[in-house]
Amino acid sequence: MSFTSLEFIAFMFLVFVLFYITKGKTRVFVLFIANIVFSLTFVSWNIIVLLIFALYSFFISSKIKKDNKSILFIVLPLIIVFIFFKYITYFSNSILTPVGISFYTFKIISYLVDIYNEKIEREESLLVYLTYVIFFPTLVSGPISRFKPFIDSLSNVTFDYDKSRDGAFLCACGMFEKMVIADYIGLLVSNIYANTLFKGYYIWLAILLYSLQIYADFDSYSNIAIGCSKILGIDVGINFKTPYLSSNIKEFWHKWHISLSTWFKDYVYIPLGGNRKGTLRKHINMIIVFILSGIWHGSTINFFIWGLGHGLLIVFEEYFLQFYNKLNIEGILKKINKIIGIIINYLLVSILFVFFRTNKFIDAINILRKSLIFEKFDYTELGLVKREWYYLLIMIVVFIIVDIFRSRFNMIEKITKRNVVFRWSIYIIMMTIFLIFGMYGSQYNPLDFIYKHF
Amino acid sequence: MIKVFLKTSIMLGITLGLSLYLSKAFSPVSSNLKTAYLSVPEDTLDLVVLGSSHTQYGINPAVIHNETGLYSYINASACQPIRVSYQMLKESLKTQNPNLIILDVFTMLPDQSVCYDESIYKLASDEMTGMEKINTLMMLDDKKKAFDYILSIRMYHQLWNELDIESLKISNEDLPYDSFGFINLQPKEYLFKYMEGPDKKYRYDLNQSDLDNLLKIKALCDENNIELLLVKTPFDMNQKNYDALMAVWDFAKENDIDYLDLNQYLEEMDFAFGVDSETWHNTNWGAYKNSEIISEYLLKNYKFNHVDNEDVNRNLSYLKKSTLFGLLLNQVDPYNFFKYASKFDGIIIIKYNGYYKTSIESAENALLNEMGFEYDFINNRNTNYYGVSVNGKLKGYDNKEFKTIINGNEIIVNKNEIIIDGKVLKDTDGELTVVVYDSDFYWHQNMNIDYGSKWFWKNDCDGWVCK
Numbered sequence: 001m002s003f004t005s006l007e008f009i010a011f012m013f014l015v016f017v018l019f020y021i022t023k024g025k026t027r028v029f030v031l032f033i034a035n036i037v038f039s040l041t042f043v044s045w046n047i048i049v050l051l052i053f054a055l056y057s058f059f060i061s062s063k064i065k066k067d068n069k070s071i072l073f074i075v076l077p078l079i080i081v082f083i084f085f086k087y088i089t090y091f092s093n094s095i096l097t098p099v100g101i102s103f104y105t106f107k108i109i110s111y112l113v114d115i116y117n118e119k120i121e122r123e124e125s126l127l128v129y130l131t132y133v134i135f136f137p138t139l140v141s142g143p144i145s146r147f148k149p150f151i152d153s154l155s156n157v158t159f160d161y162d163k164s165r166d167g168a169f170l171c172a173c174g175m176f177e178k179m180v181i182a183d184y185i186g187l188l189v190s191n192i193y194a195n196t197l198f199k200g201y202y203i204w205l206a207i208l209l210y211s212l213q214i215y216a217d218f219d220s221y222s223n224i225a226i227g228c229s230k231i232l233g234i235d236v237g238i239n240f241k242t243p244y245l246s247s248n249i250k251e252f253w254h255k256w257h258i259s260l261s262t263w264f265k266d267y268v269y270i271p272l273g274g275n276r277k278g279t280l281r282k283h284i285n286m287i288i289v290f291i292l293s294g295i296w297h298g299s300t301i302n303f304f305i306w307g308l309g310h311g312l313l314i315v316f317e318e319y320f321l322q323f324y325n326k327l328n329i330e331g332i333l334k335k336i337n338k339i340i341g342i343i344i345n346y347l348l349v350s351i352l353f354v355f356f357r358t359n360k361f362i363d364a365i366n367i368l369r370k371s372l373i374f375e376k377f378d379y380t381e382l383g384l385v386k387r388e389w390y391y392l393l394i395m396i397v398v399f400i401i402v403d404i405f406r407s408r409f410n411m412i413e414k415i416t417k418r419n420v421v422f423r424w425s426i427y428i429i430m431m432t433i434f435l436i437f438g439m440y441g442s443q444y445n446p447l448d449f450i451y452k453h454f
Numbered sequence: 455m456i457k458v459f460l461k462t463s464i465m466l467g468i469t470l471g472l473s474l475y476l477s478k479a480f481s482p483v484s485s486n487l488k489t490a491y492l493s494v495p496e497d498t499l500d501l502v503v504l505g506s507s508h509t510q511y512g513i514n515p516a517v518i519h520n521e522t523g524l525y526s527y528i529n530a531s532a533c534q535p536i537r538v539s540y541q542m543l544k545e546s547l548k549t550q551n552p553n554l555i556i557l558d559v560f561t562m563l564p565d566q567s568v569c570y571d572e573s574i575y576k577l578a579s580d581e582m583t584g585m586e587k588i589n590t591l592m593m594l595d596d597k598k599k600a601f602d603y604i605l606s607i608r609m610y611h612q613l614w615n616e617l618d619i620e621s622l623k624i625s626n627e628d629l630p631y632d633s634f635g636f637i638n639l640q641p642k643e644y645l646f647k648y649m650e651g652p653d654k655k656y657r658y659d660l661n662q663s664d665l666d667n668l669l670k671i672k673a674l675c676d677e678n679n680i681e682l683l684l685v686k687t688p689f690d691m692n693q694k695n696y697d698a699l700m701a702v703w704d705f706a707k708e709n710d711i712d713y714l715d716l717n718q719y720l721e722e723m724d725f726a727f728g729v730d731s732e733t734w735h736n737t738n739w740g741a742y743k744n745s746e747i748i749s750e751y752l753l754k755n756y757k758f759n760h761v762d763n764e765d766v767n768r769n770l771s772y773l774k775k776s777t778l779f780g781l782l783l784n785q786v787d788p789y790n791f792f793k794y795a796s797k798f799d800g801i802i803i804i805k806y807n808g809y810y811k812t813s814i815e816s817a818e819n820a821l822l823n824e825m826g827f828e829y830d831f832i833n834n835r836n837t838n839y840y841g842v843s844v845n846g847k848l849k850g851y852d853n854k855e856f857k858t859i860i861n862g863n864e865i866i867v868n869k870n871e872i873i874i875d876g877k878v879l880k881d882t883d884g885e886l887t888v889v890v891y892d893s894d895f896y897w898h899q900n901m902n903i904d905y906g907s908k909w910f911w912k913n914d915c916d917g918w919v920c921k
Binding site for chain 2: 006013016017020021159161164165385387388391427428431432435436437438440441442443444
């Protein structure tokens with residue numbers, strides 16, 4: 001069941017009603033059933049893998065002792081099965097990776113390791129634990145929520161109109177972002193990537209737009225997931241904090257896919273020694289983390305290169321920033337440098353996303369090679385008419401402006417706290433824009449959320 | 455919680471209202487207008503024809519009106535399944551209270567499978583409104599498509615790059631109904647192929663759903679005191695379809711439903727596949743023949759509470775013009791030419807150069823009289839006759855040269871030529887020339903007969919070989 005389908009909206013409304021008219025264990029049971037129903041809308045054996053993972057981790061968690069070897073042996077089977085499913089597609093297309101396996105495996109690992117580290121206590125109720133693992137808003141593509149905040153909010157849920165309203169508005173914004181922005185840009189990007197005749201400016205347009213697409217796409221998914229959780233009174237954390245307004249790669253990774261970055265930091269980088277074992281070791285750890293992050297996304301060499309690229313950039317950047325900070329630049333020049341930093345950062349991230357977007361190494365190289373052969377640009381070559389071209393440009397500008405606002409304050413609260421006329425005007429304007437410019441209806445084949453495939 | 459329900463309902467209401475408005479604004483202009491059927495003045499139709507495209511091509515309301523004075527409308531659509539006909543019947547009764555429903559049964563026959571396509575529901579639904587439209591669209595297997603058709607902004611919103619502000623205004627104009635649902639198909643080939651009847655009848659199991667829906671149609675007609683008549687227009691039937699059709703008639707008899715099988719009248723109508731029908735669809739020529747038989751059947755078997763309506767008459771006159779044009783275009787049979795010219799309104803110009811050997815017979819004489827030329831051409835065969843009739847009434851004639859002005863157009867007829875507004879008409883050099891004009895002088899058709907050659911076509915000759 002796609003987040004952007006009418007079925008999901010109806011399903012969510014039903015869950016919302018049932019969730020709040022029940023209490024205590026019945027409420028948890030309602031949520032559990034909703035999770036199962038949602039899971040069953042994907043390929044049926046997905047739920048089997050998911051339940052095996054969840055049941056295994058639930059029962060094995062009672063065996064966890066403060067012993068290095070035990071946690072390794074407990075987590076290892078999960079990692080092996082995860083690797084099997086995740087990378088078997090590299091060798092055989094007949095086996096499909098279960099939806100959300102990358103996300104719930106990491107959730108489970110964090111749960112087990114946190115018990116081992118005595119950060120949390122083992123959950124006694126199987127129902128509650130399954131509800132955490134299978135929690136439908138975050139099942140497919142995260143955010144990778146941690147057990148403690150999840151369970152704390154679940155056990156203290158009371159109906160809060162404002163919170164549910166904010167959640168619903170966040171969901172609506174997510175759907176808008178996906179169907180009006182991400183999918184529209186996605187069509188254009190796919191068109192350029194699929195046509196081998198495009199070179200130079202066209203390729204650069206695709207490279208730069210893909211970064212926007214993947215951000216709008218994944219951010220929209222996260223907004224819907226967070227919004228749905230919020231409707232049910234549950235906090236699952238955040239995933240993005242306007243990452244493209246970062247002036248360096250390190251800052252970018254503090255703002256991009258935050259739940260995954262922090263997971264890698266907590267469960268890989270710090271256990272590897274973090275920055276406690278000298279600069280060289282620190283840099284090696286960083287590169288390891290980014291390579292793992294790359295191959296977490298997929299089995300091809302391109303994901304490895306993408307991760308490695310980010311790892312190397314972040315190491316290089318650290319040296320560069322040490323030098324730059326010594327210059328003590330202040331005032332207007334600092335602001336100009338910040339803007340230049342944002343642009344360079346966006347360019348670097350976009351270039352690395354070429355490896356992310358393409359399946360084969362040679363495809364990525366071809367795209368980069370063609371990007372250097374410039375020829376006259378004419379938007380009609382992209383199959384666009386004048387009005388569509390202007391619409392694209394306006395959409396990008398508005399998207400950037402909204403992102404700048406988002407970096408300064410909480411837009412959702414800013415809007416929902418205003419008077420009823422302002423609020424409803426925004427709702428109706430958004431709805432009208434969505435109905436006219438959105439990518440929906442049977443004439444249009446909706447694009448999957450990109451991160452569904454990870 | 456009440457607040458949530460209230461606000462959700464308001465939001466849904468706004469969304470729906472916005473979607474409906476945008477659906478109207480973004481739809482192509484024709485689908486924005488009231489359907490043609492709904493544009494017919496209320497409670498004026500005497501009979502409504504439902505069913506497949508066979509009726510759209512096979513029954514002509516203009517001919518029915520000429521023959522019976524009744525108003526009819528073909529509210530059919532391509533491959534309309536019986537269950538859709540039931541919805542169309544409900545739609546038809548929203549604005550009309552006819553005395554008779556004629557239902558074509560083609561989609562109960564095996565050959566309906568050749569035209570199965572989901573678009574048939576869309577096409578039918580385009581002629582419907584309200585719940586009938588929704589019910590019809592919900593018959594689509596792909597419910598998402600059905601949803602798109604109901605809220606058409608889902609289909610048409612991608613046209614935003616083609617629209618201007620003007621097109622966002624919603625038009626409330628009526629769609630013209632001057633075709634009365636009839637589709638004029640001209641013969642593409644002028645071959646006369648007479649179909650041989652199938653051999654014998656054997657058992658055929660009809661689709662139960664069709665039968666159930668047929669009974670529902672019958673029940674709805676009974677409820678509204680409307681008579682129901684099943685018809686099958688002629689088509690190139692194979693044995694299997696023939697057997698199925700016989701099973702339909704058996705079912706009709708069992709359930710006291712009247713039926714008229716035009717395939718049984720092929721000989722009487724002189725119905726020839728090629729000129730009168732393609733494989734599936736009858737031509738304008740065939741439709742005339744069908745409609746004549748139907749008209750006769752209606753007058754014999756049904757009573758109607760007909761009331762004349764000026765608007766309907768005006769619209770019918772458009773259909774009559776186009777029908778006559780189609781009937782006369784490439785018409786090879788002078789008897790049919792005379793007959794059709796006499797049946798419809800128009801301007802007829804006659805140029806007859808008298809000759810003692812001319813063999814005008816009583817049938818031709820009668821047809822010429824019906825066209826408005828009350829004259830004894832048989833006993834005055836030696837005398838020239840140059841005349842004009844308007845809508846079946848003689849405007850005047852002369853045996854040397856006749857001049858008149860009709861609707862500002864000057865007509866001159868004499869021995870050698872016919873001149874309209876100073877222009878000599880071409881191809882009018884027969885011993886007997888009949889020219890038919892529409893009342894706007896927009897088009898004309900003519901036929902020349904040399905009585906020297908009459909012997910050949912009278913004896914059904916192909917060159918010098920005669921029967």
